[in-house]
Amino acid sequence: MGLDIQALNKQYIDGVWRDGQSGKVYLDQNPYDDSVVAEFRMASVEDVDLAYRAAERAQLAWAKVNPFEKRDLFERVVRIIDENTEDIVRWIAEEIGGTFVKAMIEVMLVKNTLREAATYPLRMEGRILPSTIPGKENRLLRLPVGVVGVISPFNFPFCLSMRAVAPALACGNGVVLKPNEASAIVGGTLIAKLFEEAGLPKGVLNVIVTEIGQIGDAFIEHPVPRVISFTGSTPVGRHIGEVASRHLKRVALELGGNSALIVLDDANLEQAVDATVFSRFTHQGQICMCANRAIVQRAVYDEFVARLVDRVASLQCGNPLDKDTVIGPLIHRRQVDAVLRVVEESVAQGAKVAYRGPVEGNVVGPIVLTDVTEEMACARQEMFGPVLAVIPVDSEEEAIRIANHSDFGLSGAVHTQSVERGVAVAMRIESGMVHVNDGTVNDEPLVAFGGEKASGIGRYNGEWALEEFTTVKWISIQHERRSYPI
Incomplete structure (x- = not known):
């Protein structure tokens, strides 16, 4: 693309890069050294309206584009990412503090999402169903919902924005994306630029950068979008769900987590420690799926803690x-x-503090808390940071009970050398996703992603994303004269 990161500091509305109409300027800062990455003149309520109206107009033509042409466009986006991976990885570091490993994982996930989305235009299938009425033909058509509003978070912004934007576009919808202002570029305007370079028609995708203080609930309440996709905290998700429901809009909400990684008494401890370190400390623990709690049977507790602290x-x-x-x-x-x-x-x-790293600026060294009980703050709250709570338990039953003693239910993991024991425990964990002999942080393009309880509503990825961003229409044809009862 040949662009410097500072060139992406604009709103992208109806195919035009321009400043927002709000009077406020936002300084997008590097969280490591506080240097200014970019300055944005924020969007106003008027900009929100312009973006949604542009998406509404452009969607009608976009929905009619040949599905093979749509597929080719998504494949071009993947190629552009491949050609610019080094820049994107650097921007993820500069804007949100993502490490090299984290950034490379995020780029990989984005490409997987795009490749899966490229198949959606070819899967907008119809069905013909039998009828109880003689001479009637029932056609069931899968159609775009129209326009989708997407609100994404700061932690995995490139991935979590694309996870909604790509399938929504691929299903023939128009999209307005509002990234978190702290990740305005890698979670927003970079995505607009990628699709612009790939040839997406103007107006189909719009990106607005602003704070809630500038627009209130206008992004949710606007009459154009029929689906609101939100990834972020549970309190904000509850509010979005309430507002959207008043306006009879559908929502897809991927919210907070307090994932438990259970280590049973027959676990391979080396493998369990590896999974725990990855699950808790990737991206400084700023992932909704992170293992907040390691729940460990006492028979292996001391050895697990010693190995963990060493790592x-x-x-x-x-x-x-x-x-x-x-x-x-x-x-x-x-x-x-x-x-x-x-x-x-x-x-x-x-x-007890088993290990505590130094704090320098915004860098918090890893912290391991042991002898934690289920009512302590670190066991009850979602800690968006590199802190692990290790909870000793006497039995498998106690481990399951404590794992479920949470308002959240996003992800989880179970470690045991007996696969069927692990599956049996996983079945009893009140969570949308549980992984046996692996970490809590997993995301695959074909597999349903989402949580239970306060961790959200709906599912992303694969056929489930296709459901979230489409609607079904019934058209019947009466081929023979019908006899009516009156």
Whole structure:
């Protein structure tokens, strides 16, 4: 693309790059050194309306584009990403503090999402169903919903924006994307640029960058979008669900988590420790699927903790532009303070600090809390930071009970050398996703992704995304004269 990151500091509305009409300027800062990555003049309520109206107009023609042409466009986006991976990885580090490993994982997930979405235009199939009425033909058609509003978070913004944007577009919808302002580029305007370069018609995809203080609920309440896709915190998700329901809009909500990684007494501890480190400390613990809690049977508890602390002590912290860095900065100082408050509260409640790394700026070194009980703050709250709560339990039954003692139900994991034992435990975990002998952080393009309880509504990926972003229409044809009862 040959673009510098600063060139993506505009709103993208109806195919035009321009400043927002709000009077406020947002400084998009690097969370590692606080340098300014870009400045955005924020969007206003008027910009929201312009974006939705543009998507509404453009969608009608986009829905009629040959499905093979749509597929080819998505494949071009993948090629453009391949050609610019080095820049994208650097931008993920500069804008949100993502490490090299995290950024490469995110790019891989985005490409998988796009490749799966490329198949959707060819899967907008119809069906003919039998009728109870003589001479009637029932046709069932899968159609775009029209326009989809997408709100994405700061933590995995390239991936989590694309996870909704790509399938919504592929199903023939228009889209308006509002990324978190802290990830306005890699979660928003970069995506607009990729699709623009690939040849997406103007107006089909629009990106607005703004704060809720500038637009209130206008993004949700606007009459044009029929589906609102949101990834983020549970309190905000509840609000979006309430507002959308008043306007009879469908929602897809992927919300918070408090995932439990269970280590049973027959687990392979080396494998369990590897999975725990990956599940808790990838992207500084700023992933909704992260293992907040390691629930470990006492028979292997001491050895597990010793191995875990040894591994955690070796994790390099610091500048995310250094390819050896494992733990980079949290997104901003407020998040640092929030994480440290939970740690101090838990210690006051009786948790022991088995390992505590240094805090330098927004970089919080890894923290392992042991002898945690289920009522402590670190076991009850979603900690969006590199802190792990290790809970000892006496039995498998106790492990299951404590794992389910949470308002959340997004992901989970079970470690045991008996696969069927692991599956039996997984079946009893109240969670949308559970992984046996693996980490809690998993996402695959063909597999349903989503949570239970306060972790959300709906499913992404594969055929489930196709359902979320389409509607079904029944057209019947009466081929013979019908005899009516009156």
